[in-house]
Amino acid sequence: MTPALPQDRAWSPAAGLSRTTMSVRIAKPPEVALGEWMSQLRSWFDRHGIEPNRFQTQPRSTSRPEFYEVSFRDATQADLFAAEFTTRSG
Numbered sequence: 469m470t471p472a473l474p475q476d477r478a479w480s481p482a483a484g485l486s487r488t489t490m491s492v493r494i495a496k497p498p499e500v501a502l503g504e505w506m507s508q509l510r511s512w513f514d515r516h517g518i519e520p521n522r523f524q525t526q527p528r529s530t531s532r533p534e535f536y537e538v539s540f541r542d543a544t545q546a547d548l549f550a551a552e553f554t555t556r557s558g
Contacts, residue, residue, distance in 0.1 A: 488542060489521055489541060489542075490540050490545075490546040491537050491538065492538050492550045492554065493535050493537050493538075494535065494538065494553045495536075518548070518549070520538045521539040521541060522537070522538070523536060523537075524536065
């Protein structure tokens with residue numbers, strides 16, 4: 469069963485990878501420089517001993533932020549990453 473997620477957090481089996489691979493879609497915070505943000509992501513991966521299967525840019529429109537799809541070996545890794553890097557309101 470696929471969980472219902474907010475619009476900025478896509479959860480799906482990644483195309484071309486094993487059926488158990490899960491993806492999380494994230495947006496770079498506009499107030500953080502790209503290089504700094506990528507460094508934050510890399511540091512998080514290193515601290516948690518997780519190596520994503522894939523990291524790719526999603527198409528961008530002028531009215532939306534740039535999104536990235538990060539694929540993981542299993543749902544536990546994807547859940548940990550999503551909890552840290554998806555947008556929270558409130």
